[in-house]
Amino acid sequence: MTIATFTIDYHQYLKPDGTLSQPLPKDLDHNALLKLYRLMHLLRVFDGRAINLQRVGKLGTYPGNIGQEAIGAAIGHAMQADDVLVPYYRDCAAQYQRGAPFHKILQYWGGDERGSDFNNAEDFPICVPIAAQSVIASGVAAAIKYRQQKRAVVTTIGEGGTSEGDFYEAMNVAGAWNLPVVFVVNNNQWAISVPRSAQTQTQTIAQKAIATGFSGEQVDGNDIIALHERIRMALDKARNGGGPTLIEAITYRLCDHTTADDANRYRSKEELDMAWQVEPLVRLRAYFTAQTVWDDSKEEALLLECRKEIDKEVDIYLNIKPAPVTDIVDYMYAKWPESLKDQRETLLQFGDSHHD
Amino acid sequence: MTIATFTIDYHQYLKPDGTLSQPLPKDLDHNALLKLYRLMHLLRVFDGRAINLQRVGKLGTYPGNIGQEAIGAAIGHAMQADDVLVPYYRDCAAQYQRGAPFHKILQYWGGDERGSDFNNAEDFPICVPIAAQSVIASGVAAAIKYRQQKRAVVTTIGEGGTSEGDFYEAMNVAGAWNLPVVFVVNNNQWAISVPRSAQTQTQTIAQKAIATGFSGEQVDGNDIIALHERIRMALDKARNGGGPTLIEAITYRLCDHTTADDANRYRSKEELDMAWQVEPLVRLRAYFTAQTVWDDSKEEALLLECRKEIDKEVDIYLNIKPAPVTDIVDYMYAKWPESLKDQRETLLQFGDSHHD
Amino acid sequence: MTNITLLEAVTQALAYELAHDENVLVFGEDVGLNGGVFRATDGLQKRFGANRVMDTPLAESMIAGLAIGMAAQGLKPVAEFQFMGFSYPALDNILNHAARLRNRTRGRLQCPAVFRMPFGGGIHAPEHHSESTEALYAHIPGLQVVIPSSPARAYGLLLAAIRSPDPVIFLEPKRIYRLVKQDVPDNGVALPLEKAFVLREGSDLTLISWGASMHETQQAAEVLAEEGISAEIIDIASIKPLDTETILCSLNKTGRCVIVHEAAKSGGVGAEIAAQIGEKALFSLLAPIQRVTGYDSTMPYFKLEHSYIPSVARIVHAAKSTVGFS
Amino acid sequence: MTNITLLEAVTQALAYELAHDENVLVFGEDVGLNGGVFRATDGLQKRFGANRVMDTPLAESMIAGLAIGMAAQGLKPVAEFQFMGFSYPALDNILNHAARLRNRTRGRLQCPAVFRMPFGGGIHAPEHHSESTEALYAHIPGLQVVIPSSPARAYGLLLAAIRSPDPVIFLEPKRIYRLVKQDVPDNGVALPLEKAFVLREGSDLTLISWGASMHETQQAAEVLAEEGISAEIIDIASIKPLDTETILCSLNKTGRCVIVHEAAKSGGVGAEIAAQIGEKALFSLLAPIQRVTGYDSTMPYFKLEHSYIPSVARIVHAAKSTVGFS
Numbered sequence A, B: 001m002t003i004a005t006f007t008i009d010y011h012q013y014l015k016p017d018g019t020l021s022q023p024l025p026k027d028l029d030h031n032a033l034l035k036l037y038r039l040m041h042l043l044r045v046f047d048g049r050a051i052n053l054q055r056v057g058k059l060g061t062y063p064g065n066i067g068q069e070a071i072g073a074a075i076g077h078a079m080q081a082d083d084v085l086v087p088y089y090r091d092c093a094a095q096y097q098r099g100a101p102f103h104k105i106l107q108y109w110g111g112d113e114r115g116s117d118f119n120n121a122e123d124f125p126i127c128v129p130i131a132a133q134s135v136i137a138s139g140v141a142a143a144i145k146y147r148q149q150k151r152a153v154v155t156t157i158g159e160g161g162t163s164e165g166d167f168y169e170a171m172n173v174a175g176a177w178n179l180p181v182v183f184v185v186n187n188n189q190w191a192i193s194v195p196r197s198a199q200t201q202t203q204t205i206a207q208k209a210i211a212t213g214f215s216g217e218q219v220d221g222n223d224i225i226a227l228h229e230r231i232r233m234a235l236d237k238a239r240n241g242g243g244p245t246l247i248e249a250i251t252y253r254l255c256d257h258t259t260a261d262d263a264n265r266y267r268s269k270e271e272l273d274m275a276w277q278v279e280p281l282v283r284l285r286a287y288f289t290a291q292t293v294w295d296d297s298k299e300e301a302l303l304l305e306c307r308k309e310i311d312k313e314v315d316i317y318l319n320i321k322p323a324p325v326t327d328i329v330d331y332m333y334a335k336w337p338e339s340l341k342d343q344r345e346t347l348l349q350f351g352d353s354h355h356d
Numbered sequence C, D: 001m002t003n004i005t006l007l008e009a010v011t012q013a014l015a016y017e018l019a020h021d022e023n024v025l026v027f028g029e030d031v032g033l034n035g036g037v038f039r040a041t042d043g044l045q046k047r048f049g050a051n052r053v054m055d056t057p058l059a060e061s062m063i064a065g066l067a068i069g070m071a072a073q074g075l076k077p078v079a080e081f082q083f084m085g086f087s088y089p090a091l092d093n094i095l096n097h098a099a100r101l102r103n104r105t106r107g108r109l110q111c112p113a114v115f116r117m118p119f120g121g122g123i124h125a126p127e128h129h130s131e132s133t134e135a136l137y138a139h140i141p142g143l144q145v146v147i148p149s150s151p152a153r154a155y156g157l158l159l160a161a162i163r164s165p166d167p168v169i170f171l172e173p174k175r176i177y178r179l180v181k182q183d184v185p186d187n188g189v190a191l192p193l194e195k196a197f198v199l200r201e202g203s204d205l206t207l208i209s210w211g212a213s214m215h216e217t218q219q220a221a222e223v224l225a226e227e228g229i230s231a232e233i234i235d236i237a238s239i240k241p242l243d244t245e246t247i248l249c250s251l252n253k254t255g256r257c258v259i260v261h262e263a264a265k266s267g268g269v270g271a272e273i274a275a276q277i278g279e280k281a282l283f284s285l286l287a288p289i290q291r292v293t294g295y296d297s298t299m300p301y302f303k304l305e306h307s308y309i310p311s312v313a314r315i316v317h318a319a320k321s322t323v324g325f326s
């Protein structure tokens, strides 16, 4: 006897060839779309620079966003200022829109904690240990619910990360407590070298929400329009007491996992080439071109502008003064413990001599 | 656009009034059913004794099985000797059938590790930390699969335990690797004082399998016939390369959580009374009575026999010689480290004086 | 008059803070209607409502994550783990996030959370209900680890823990939850978190302990006193950070020391205390420091647990051989 | 000739055991085709098949659980955690199950599993990629914790770990993964797990360390030698259980000791070593034991990590003041 039935839907507005599969949603006009287009370009230029900076020894390991620009761009645009972002490590576009300038993002990946001290009082910094951000996001949402505020939380994760228990625990409490949180999965098909198919037997990642009692859906993760619309709706729902949503954004990581990775070891050129056909920027440009709001000269001007902006940010980054060694201890507690003050002295005595 | 659909089924053979809702499955004849009936009685008698032993200070905290006897009974009966049981702490009937005599079970709850050294080379002992047994069970199943053996694993958990990340991680790898393991959830409606409804927002526990890509189903957990049939089928499937199954057995804990608990603090008498109407023993007895294979005198004789058997087990338990204090260290490693031999000497010198 | 047990002092402190600060939330498994398995939160849900004292789903990593997220929002979450042995699934979130949030963001975000858990053996509990692994938490920079051993200290230290701007692991010695009663006025006065307490002054040797073992340590001091040996007793109370000054002060006076703890010996907090004394007061030492501890074995099931937990006899024996050493 | 790095020695040992014992399985995140993020399992999947060298889903608690379940079935799982900082979700399964299976069942079930993980800082890695929390594992009864500091010891100790009937935490000092090459014959000969290694004999003081810090410790000994100070060097290698005898033997000779480790000072393994020396060789000590360690703060991001990791200068300074102490 069948006692329960569940379905998973898929959402798309903009097809890979740049034509619409359904009419534009009302809240995204061409101006907004152009803004998002610019943002995605900016991020792609930034990524290129970051990867180069790493190659010349001026940045640490860096995880690129190439191919996944639409997700962060949509999140950042759809969120309201007083919402809270609890990101994973591939969310530059969202972080940028919410107050983390690119030089801070570089500073973070440049091995300097001050990079996470950016101009947003409540957003979380990048979370490196996978899936912990999910449960923390539910905690932020619980605080918002306790205070009866009309705000929501967005937290992101990779499709590999959805195999972690924390992801499930976070969704379970979000469902049980009807928390205002949106879980966005960046399904970029790979967790370093492990393909999506080896990660889980499920047909979709979206259906993982069925295990926690709320709705999950798939969205074309290279379609900024669909992403924005579905995230905006999920946020509205969350802010209005409708509880959590899981959004699986289907995309592809066009770069290596990080600058320390060599994706050629584990994935084929064919697969990569195919993915380049459906990536988010080309698609939106095709749409603009068809709408005759865009042309090559506009594109060139935009790229120039982006490069200029990123140059400026890189410049700021490269000129940041080193932190004093005592920063190593001075932020551990509101007040460094009395009994450990000799450690601070040793640090002062020896710390600086080992700068490299 | 809907891209995936999932359903959850419910299985029952024996209705609460003892009538059949569908014909008996072929592999359970009356003899087998009588055996299972006896087993459930035996367990209920055992539970009563164990709870009394605790009250008079001759046993530690004990978690009763009252109301849930059918689940363990069905598991034990459906498993083959070379399958592996990785149980939680409310599985006496299964453990008993697989070589753990009741005096060993008492010894375990009597605070003596030797209780887990029972006559089964591969079954796991009771797992107290909730949900760890699930991932371990997947490990056992992975070993079986690696060796290409035709065996399967059964692991159990409470419905509260399904909120733990380990439960999800275990199911996820079982699905991804198509492991021969059956996850049985004892949904007894309560996790100590927390009701099922507060544990998760899902309509069923069975649907949690949808998140891990294999089938889950609900079974009437007070119906030994349905339980046995569905577990047997799941085991067959697992042994034959069909992969994992999640079975949610819907039952009710008729006793306190443990002897340290007072369920009156958090649940109503009405709810408890209702649950007594649908419990597994009364139901099977009604069926037997209707089939005229059973009567009061047979019932009395059975009870007497059960009491005798349990008396004997209790007797063995109460006469077990204390373990030497050196047992505290002697099983920690295959060989106690040389550098810690002075600790063993201290233990010998001081250990015995503190027996209480 | 509030003549209360250590357990009741915990409840009293929670109630005080719930009443005086609406940012305080209490949650965990069974802490609501049931009042916790030890009744530490008894009556709190009824008094303060189910939005301030709430049962969670059964998932410890999630409990820690909730606390961290709430704390970052400026709330003061007080999360309970039912037993220390069940706190391990939360270690990742506590070590990697609670302990680091301030440092990671250079103070932009903070984690004023308290993680309460009953710990230690001796109550005839099942497996995993008797751990003393305080050393795991004490090794982690960014955490504070606090252990009361009397009703008054439970009250004052828990208030301080809740008010602390940084995360506190608050370990409750369940063996002495109901051992003694003490008059603990409900005045909201906190105790300092970084201080050890000298419970008894003495001149021949220093006995150092914390938690439930304070009980046997104090009994041992009585036995020693009868034999003319004057023991100074220190309750460490804050095992992270350690109040080294109070310890050294005593050692410089007595020159002899026995450290008592229930945890396994190797890598226990006793090692750190002994190492610090050796570092800073080596030549005050008139005898080797002895550690009377649990063995380097898993805490046994309850039939043998009292052979594991440091006994008065073991402490007295160690104290005498320390005093007799020359 | 097999002139190989520490990293290659790990691969060589894995390959040897995979080839000689079909019960050995290697698994973890990205250990298959990719050969692990450090290439420790490079080529193994190709050589031994995807049923013996397998990528797992991304879940550390599950990785530990798989290992425990397999080990109980008599397999010899070698599980990799990508970085030590990501092993924490597995702590529950390792502490509560791997470490206890034998004791819990009185030997009926065993857990011959190895948990490998790269640890330590100094490679300019992102946050959480540079932890040295070996003390967490070393405190837990039932575990063995082994740390090689040379290619030969990596090979011999890893073979021993895989063959051990009990669980081993095998920590690989990633900073020296590729630092030196050594001739390591692939002869399948294991080293003992419970032994410390005296790397250099000396008479003035004993330098004790393990893992990557052995490198700076050995450099410091060179500097000291130039100044006429003769340092004995011990590589602890097995931090659980500790080879106390080798340590005491050296201390009775030198009377002076500096312990070096990268982990935070409080509650680090150095404390246990210092405490044991204080217990058993107090009056051989001519100077306080000094610990040159990481600070009681989170390992900083890489811009400052070299100010955190014990440097040659710090070790030399401590050694000189120890030797000069009177």
Ligand SMILES: Cc1ncc(C[n+]2csc(CCOP(=O)(O)OP(=O)(O)O)c2C)c(N)n1
Pocket (backbone or CB within 6 Å): A090, A128, A129, A130, A131, A157, A158, A159, A160, A161, A162, A186, A188, A190, A191, A192, A253, A257, D029, D058, D060, D082, D086
């Ligand atoms: C708990 C934890 N385990 C392992 C890692 C190492 N690691 C970093 S990224 C990564 C793969 C993540 O894949 P996915 O979640 O799909 O996100 P993506 O990087 O593809 O965006 C792994 C295993 C980690 N950071 N945290």
Ligand SMILES: Cc1ncc(C[n+]2csc(CCOP(=O)(O)OP(=O)(O)O)c2C)c(N)n1
Pocket (backbone or CB within 6 Å): B090, B128, B129, B130, B131, B157, B158, B159, B160, B161, B162, B186, B188, B190, B191, B192, B253, B257, C029, C058, C060, C082, C086
């Ligand atoms: C990891 C962990 N957390 C908490 C506990 C304490 N505890 C023991 S039983 C229990 C409730 C379990 O409920 P459920 O899973 O529904 O099983 P039931 O006891 O109802 O059969 C709790 C919270 C534990 N044993 N392990």
Ligand SMILES: [Mg+2]
Pocket (backbone or CB within 6 Å): A158, A159, A160, A186, A187, A188, A189, A190, A191, A192
């Ligand atoms: Mg991915």
Ligand SMILES: [Mg+2]
Pocket (backbone or CB within 6 Å): B158, B159, B160, B186, B187, B188, B189, B190, B191, B192
């Ligand atoms: Mg239950």
